[in-house]
Amino acid sequence: MTGLPGAAGWAGRRAPLLVEGCTAQLLVLPTRVQLHLAVMDGREGDMPVCRCARQLRDLHHRRGHSMSLPGTLTEIDRARAGYVAEIDAWVARCIRPSPAAVTAPTSLGSVIDKLARAADRATALFASGDVFGYDMHLAWEMLAREEMVYDELAQAAGEGRVRFPEPKG
Known part of the structure; x- marks a missing residue:
């Protein structure tokens, strides 16, 4: 993203945060709504x-x-771990916690992976047609909870x- 807040392209976005200790580096974590749109609708932007x-x-x-295809689950889980690691590496490069920051119990990549799993579960149940069932209620409630966890961690x-555990690898 180029330009300054208030310019075209910044509409509806959280203002970038100047992170203390970074040389004029702008840190922009997606808002909960932007992340929701990315996992639910494919609107991930840049x-x-x-x-x-x-x-x-x-x-x-x-x-x-792919539950019954041998080797496929391992391949998928390996790919998931790669994306989690990519998020964690990006966060480690861009976020500069204060010396007094507390360590988060999990990485931001892991939180986003749980949110993505909850989004998939909710949309799968919605597609099944049982939109008024108890499982549907639980799935959307879980998605909302994961989004709130992300929002609180991203804001902190x-x-x-807050500081996140060191990325693996």
Whole structure:
């Protein structure tokens, strides 16, 4: 993304955060709504975290339809781990926590992977036609919970209040 906040292309986006300790580096984590649109609708825009989140959602979908194919689950899980690692590496490069920041119990990539799994489950149930069932209610509630977890962590990270575990590999 080029340009400054307020310019074309920034409409509806959270203002970028100047991260203390970075040399004029702008950190823009997607909002909960942007991440929701990426995993539910494929509208990931130009944000690397949203692109990875959409890929994770697609992999969860493939995983749900590949339960009986030998080797496929391992391949899918390996690909998922790659996207989680990509998100975590991006976060490690871009987020500079304050010295007083607390360590998060999990990585942002893992949180987004859970959100993608919840999105896939919710849309699969919706497509099944049982839109009023108890399972449908639970699936959408789980998606909302995962989105709130992401939102709280992303906000805390943007403010420098949280640090994430070191990326693996």
